[in-house]
Amino acid sequence: MIGQGRRGRGTAAVAAFLAAVLSMPGMPGAQAAAPEKGQVGAKLPAAASSVPAAPMTEAKKAALASIDRHRDEIVDLSLKVWRFAETALKETKSAAALADYAESQGFRVTRGIAGMPTAFVAEFGSGAPRIGIMGEYDALPGISQKASSTKEALEPGAPGHGCGHNLFGAASLGAALSIKEAIAAGRLKGTIRFYGTPAEEAIGGKVYMAREGLFRDLDVALAWHPSTKNEADTSSSQAMVDLKVEFFGKAAHAAYDPWNGRSAVDGLEIFTHALNMMREHVKPTVRMHYVIQEGGQVPNVIPEKAALWLWLRDSKRAGVEEVLARVRPMVQGSGMAAGVESKLTIQGGSWEVLVNMHGARLLYSNLKALPPLSFTPEEQEFARTIQKTTGVETKGLRTDVVPLPDKPAPQPEGGSTDVGDVSWVVPVIHLEAATAPDGAPWHAWPVVACGGMSIGQKGMIYASRALAMTMVDLFERPADRQAIRDEFQEQTKGVVYKGYVPDGPPPVPDTAGAKP
Numbered sequence: 128m129i130g131q132g133r134r135g136r137g138t139a140a141v142a143a144f145l146a147a148v149l150s151m152p153g154m155p156g157a158q159a160a161a162p163e164k165g166q167v168g169a170k171l172p173a174a175a176s177s178v179p180a181a182p183m184t185e186a187k188k189a190a191l192a193s194i195d196r197h198r199d200e201i202v203d204l205s206l207k208v209w210r211f212a213e214t215a216l217k218e219t220k221s222a223a224a225l226a227d228y229a230e231s232q233g234f235r236v237t238r239g240i241a242g243m244p245t246a247f248v249a250e251f252g253s254g255a256p257r258i259g260i261m262g263e264y265d266a267l268p269g270i271s272q273k274a275s276s277t278k279e280a281l282e283p284g285a286p287g288h289g290c291g292h293n294l295f296g297a298a299s300l301g302a303a304l305s306i307k308e309a310i311a312a313g314r315l316k317g318t319i320r321f322y323g324t325p326a327e328e329a330i331g332g333k334v335y336m337a338r339e340g341l342f343r344d345l346d347v348a349l350a351w352h353p354s355t356k357n358e359a360d361t362s363s364s365q366a367m368v369d370l371k372v373e374f375f376g377k378a379a380h381a382a383y384d385p386w387n388g389r390s391a392v393d394g395l396e397i398f399t400h401a402l403n404m405m406r407e408h409v410k411p412t413v414r415m416h417y418v419i420q421e422g423g424q425v426p427n428v429i430p431e432k433a434a435l436w437l438w439l440r441d442s443k444r445a446g447v448e449e450v451l452a453r454v455r456p457m458v459q460g461s462g463m464a465a466g467v468e469s470k471l472t473i474q475g476g477s478w479e480v481l482v483n484m485h486g487a488r489l490l491y492s493n494l495k496a497l498p499p500l501s502f503t504p505e506e507q508e509f510a511r512t513i514q515k516t517t518g519v520e521t522k523g524l525r526t527d528v529v530p531l532p533d534k535p536a537p538q539p540e541g542g543s544t545d546v547g548d549v550s551w552v553v554p555v556i557h558l559e560a561a562t563a564p565d566g567a568p569w570h571a572w573p574v575v576a577c578g579g580m581s582i583g584q585k586g587m588i589y590a591s592r593a594l595a596m597t598m599v600d601l602f603e604r605p606a607d608r609q610a611i612r613d614e615f616q617e618q619t620k621g622v623v624y625k626g627y628v629p630d631g632p633p634p635v636p637d638t639a640g641a642k643p
């Protein structure tokens with residue numbers, strides 16, 4: 128989410144650092160530290176090599192044919208959303224484009240759900256099994272970029288699809304459509320549901336949709352994310368909580384009668400100092416980052432108001448809770464020390480992704496059955512130009528499939544996502560597909576550039592195909608569905624899901640502009 132961002136973007140170094148720290152002699156868990164996830168050529172655990180390619184059933188062939196038939200429309204949708212480049216909760220045209228297309232293809236579409244005008248569900252079929260697939264479509268502010276291999280804004284200062292969500296929504300809908308057609312033709316039985324999930328980069332629309340119970344009746348849900356690699360994702364994400372910390376003082380002339388004033392900024396400064404001291408005394412998995420949103424206006428007025436926007440993350444929710452419990456008295460204490468009032472508000476957050484290994488194996492077996500992703504020499508050259516411009520190794524685009532480990536990576540890559548919340552309500556299978564050059568910065572112009580041309584489009588269609596094949600298996604193979612559910616039940620035993628959302632409706636639209 129909010130720059131909570133694509134999991135793992137540009138954070139391999141963090142994961143490597145954590146793996147190194149955790150494997151230091153004497154560190155708890157030193158024995159358990161596994162090879163870093165995603166390393167090509169890393170030694171394969173036995174389980175990975177034993178996953179055979181999934182069989183190519185008639186229903187799968189038909190689903191792939193459907194994606195081929197609708198390819199131009201799926202690409203067109205991704206381009207429309209790329210050009211709209213609407214930020215969180217303002218994805219009006221983007222959501223409408225996807226929802227209208229779904230409706231035109233015969234889905235029952237419900238718009239404006241969970242209190243968000245840009246959230247929708249498109250459903251087809253009836254009864255069990257019920258398989259869901261998620262699609263995002265929000266852009267990021269300020270990173271407008273042409274579909275070119277050098278940095279050049281399409282419209283200076285405007286938003287851009289620096290997380291590839293224009294591809295995300297369109298590919299997921301394309302996969303859902305292929306299943307819809309299979310159900311309509313009587314090849315598959317059950318319900319397919321596409322979730323149009325807004326504001327991933329801000330408030331995390333899925334958290335509000337989960338609060339409404341919209342995922343609860345699914346057997347399994349799928350999602351994917353544009354990436355620099357192809358992978359049945361087995362890495363979790365960071366849990367995080369989004370906080371607002373405010374201080375309220377008393378204004379006075381800063382030179383004439385400062386004794387009459389109490390500075391809200393003093394409270395804020397004491398707080399950030401305390402927080403920064405605490406960094407020494409938290410687990411290495413903890414991340415804390417903030418921006419100062421209000422800190423007075425002129426030096427000769429003692430500031431009445433100061434505000435800070437803070438995110439706390441850890442690899443597990445329990446770790447976030449622990450740090451949050453230490454931050455609460457810190458806020459109060461800072462206010463007391465400065466003689467000002469203080470306030471802490473939870474604005475949002477997300478749970479860490481719960482990895483379902485049986486689901487990942489099923490997806491991986493379908494990645495093995497698919498012809499590999501391929502790029503033309505021109506596309507590889509485009510990617511290498513970007514890599515050269517951004518100062519990373521000119522390795523081009525990845526087409527390989529990352530080997531499947533036999534268990535989730537010990538530590539998540541950096542970043543959080545509202546897919547995490549969904550994964551505690553229903554088992555989630557997650558794919559990454561290469562849509563941008565290896566190593567180039569994420570949430571930045573290279574991703575926008577590739578998302579608006581054939582590189583992103585090829586990765587997107589590859590994702591659509593892999594997701595469609597995996598969904599066919601979920602419909603046709605009750606034993607796999609059951610194994611996925613059993614693993615999920617085991618993992619969530621005793622856990623009552625309650626997302627980090629404030630009471631009341633989602634903040635639409637006033638904070639939308641400020642938050643992404």
Ligand SMILES: [Zn+2]
Nearest residue numbers: 130132133290
């Ligand atoms: Zn992102």
Ligand SMILES: [Zn+2]
Nearest residue numbers: 132133290292
């Ligand atoms: Zn993203």
